[in-house]
Amino acid sequence: MKSITLKEPGQFERSTCHDPGTPGPGEARILIDKVGICGTDLHAFRGRQPFFEYPRILGHELGVVVEAVGEGVEGLEPGDRCAVEPYLNCKTCVACRAGKTNCCTHLRVLGVHIDGGMRESILVPAEKLHTSKSLSTAQLALVETLGIGAHAVDRAQLQRDEKVLVVGAGPIGLSLLQFARVASADIALLELNPVRGQFAKDQIGIERVMSDLDTAVEEVEAWTDGDLPTAVFDATGNPQSMESAFGYVANGGRLTLVGLIQGDITFKDPEFHRREITLLASRNSRSEDFKRIISLIELGDVDTQPWITHRAGYGDFVESFSGWLEPEAGVVKAMLELGETA
Ligand SMILES: [Zn+2]
Numbered sequence: 570m571k572s573i574t575l576k577e578p579g580q581f582e583r584s585t586c587h588d589p590g591t592p593g594p595g596e597a598r599i600l601i602d603k604v605g606i607c608g609t610d611l612h613a614f615r616g617r618q619p620f621f622e623y624p625r626i627l628g629h630e631l632g633v634v635v636e637a638v639g640e641g642v643e644g645l646e647p648g649d650r651c652a653v654e655p656y657l658n659c660k661t662c663v664a665c666r667a668g669k670t671n672c673c674t675h676l677r678v679l680g681v682h683i684d685g686g687m688r689e690s691i692l693v694p695a696e697k698l699h700t701s702k703s704l705s706t707a708q709l710a711l712v713e714t715l716g717i718g719a720h721a722v723d724r725a726q727l728q729r730d731e732k733v734l735v736v737g738a739g740p741i742g743l744s745l746l747q748f749a750r751v752a753s754a755d756i757a758l759l760e761l762n763p764v765r766g767q768f769a770k771d772q773i774g775i776e777r778v779m780s781d782l783d784t785a786v787e788e789v790e791a792w793t794d795g796d797l798p799t800a801v802f803d804a805t806g807n808p809q810s811m812e813s814a815f816g817y818v819a820n821g822g823r824l825t826l827v828g829l830i831q832g833d834i835t836f837k838d839p840e841f842h843r844r845e846i847t848l849l850a851s852r853n854s855r856s857e858d859f860k861r862i863i864s865l866i867e868l869g870d871v872d873t874q875p876w877i878t879h880r881a882g883y884g885d886f887v888e889s890f891s892g893w894l895e896p897e898a899g900v901v902k903a904m905l906e907l908g909e910t911a
């Protein structure tokens with residue numbers, strides 16, 4: 570079967586892999602139609618993903634079609650279009666027992682810790698498939714990315730009309746903005762890149778976009794009458810930005826770190842205590858997020874139209890990928906199109 574393998578940092582290769590065979594009990598065999606590309610894939614390509622093993626078949630943002638189901642699988646039939654929840658959890662660890670499947674102690678993510686979806690067909694646990702009658706496989710491939718923002722907004726328990734600052738408008742920040750809007754929060758965005766700031770304005774309807782770090786604190790103070798926002802999200806994955814984010818949080822407010830770095834961040838404890846800040850991490854998402862996002866897209870409350878800016882097929886993916894790394898390419902979401910399905 571056709572596949573694309575990341576052989577080593579910097580080297581994708583058109584390859585072949587073995588047929589996954591017939592699905593066992595509780596499994597489904599799926600045809601991979603669309604694969605979204607994200608920062609995790611770029612880090613793996615650049616060799617900056619720690620503990621990452623090569624060669625690896627990437628692909629964790631998947632829009633798929635069911636080919637066959639194994640014994641005991643209900644509610645799924647061949648031909649069904651699905652999003653794939655790529656977080657394979659152990660079901661027995663302390664996090665799983667608490668329903669926190671997104672941060673399972675032994676979590677294996679398809680396309681990260683084990684081979685993913687850049688190939689024709691794979692077997693997955695049927696319970697990790699979330700189907701929709703009306704969404705396209707391209708829309709379904711966006712659900713995983715949107716889940717990052719949905720889960721983070723959920724972690725922060727945003728209230729209607731609450732003043733919220735989102736720092737960073739890459740794909741994670743955009744998905745945060747989308748769900749902060751769904752929560753009817755009063756949103757400001759701090760994004761230094763004018764192209765990204767404009768995208769958030771035009772496509773997600775964010776009116777308050779700040780782009781100057783020197784004046785950001787004053788602007789945020791003016792907007793909140795000196796209170797500061799009660800919820801702040803950092804989606805930059807930049808250590809300086811994550812450390813500065815503490816300074817934007819209101820007394821009694823909460824800071825959610827969504828982007829992550831491979832190092833330490835520090836903060837001033839007296840300020841942290843004085844404000845009694847609640848500090849939250851947000852990782853991945855859960856089954857209920859996938860289901861909710863699919864219904865929000867179906868209802869038109871989340872618009873996926875602006876997201877996909879770049880596409881390539883099996884034949885031209887390897888060549889296209891390096892171009893997508895350039896900031897000038899303006900990639901929001903690039904998509905590998907493996908199949909022919911709508
Ligand atoms: Zn991703």
Ligand SMILES: [Zn+2]
Nearest residue numbers: 659662665673
């Ligand atoms: Zn677990």
